[in-house]
Amino acid sequence: MNTTATTATATQDRPELQKAAQDFVDAGFAGVQLRVRDERGEWTGSAGVHKLAESAKPSTDGLFWIGSTTKTFVAALVLHLVADGLVELDAPVAEHLPRFGLDERITVRMLLQHTSGVYNCTGELDEKGEFVPGLPSIGKAWVDNRFHDYRPDELVEFALAKPARFEPGTDQSYSNTNYTLAVLLVEALSGHSYGEEMQRRILRPLGLRDTLVPGSLSELPGPHAHGYYRYQDGEEWKVVDVARQNLSLLCGAGDMISTTRDLQVFFTALLGGRLLPAALLEQMRTPHGMLGYGLGLFVQELGPEAGDVTIVHHNGGAPGGYGALMIATPDGTRTLTAGLTTGDSAMDPAVEFPKALDQLIKAVFC
16 A cells, blocks of 8 residues: 555645535545645545544545446546557447447447447436336345346346437437446457456556456455445334445446545546547547536536636445545646545435535635
């Protein structure tokens, strides 16, 4: 583990950042570790607890499940292969993955942009806006199934057995299955596993020693805060420690492990042009559709009340217990990375998280 950053940055007094971190805890999160890099240097801090019923704060160098922040890593990996001429962005995917019988109109770009129409294997909203579960990803069903080892093909086959959401390229809908297909494409093109290719092209060149593709690994392999999941079992509410979980359910879409330091190094390198040619990076940062989603990145205009600032980001959440923030200015000169853990609070994350995040973004970027 790299521990130099904490001692090197703890000398800066940034009360507004410490307060923004504490806001998450006050909203009901168990803990937060935060890293900010801007024109004043680098600052790290934490709030809350490392583990329920204990007083120690989360380490600012702890590992955590990063959830959908994985998608930016995977998009960068796919675009690395595009830059090397192994595939074109607008090439059909079906010819490289013939075993699935994919719609031949689906292109590499559509996977990375969520415009393929492929069903989300972890569930979708119906016409009434109500969530219809897919493979177990919420509630008691997920808790009971959280160590199940899924094969990537199993995820894709489940999704393809469902009707497509729309004709390829005609709409946009966030689907984890797109990114499972993307890593299977990487494997088909490179002849190496997704994890091996991620190490070879992204992680090793950037020195990201604490970032990994875990596969079926269910342990966080180093110091980490504990995350908890609150769920209903019949008439009873229960809380379970989910520091151990198997995220093969989100292969390529939300399975990676990292630290705030590694996320900051990766995002700075990516946005600073160290990983991809300028033309591909520009497409990555160009918002598309109702999601404002480029290729593995959300692009967001904060508006006049926040100083007309533009940010790019991909935050993430594991099915239970853990969340990640990875936010920056488009050139990567100002970055915010964080790891969050939920505890035994009855808070509604859908309500409380956006409020705390809004204050944090304003403190860092406005």
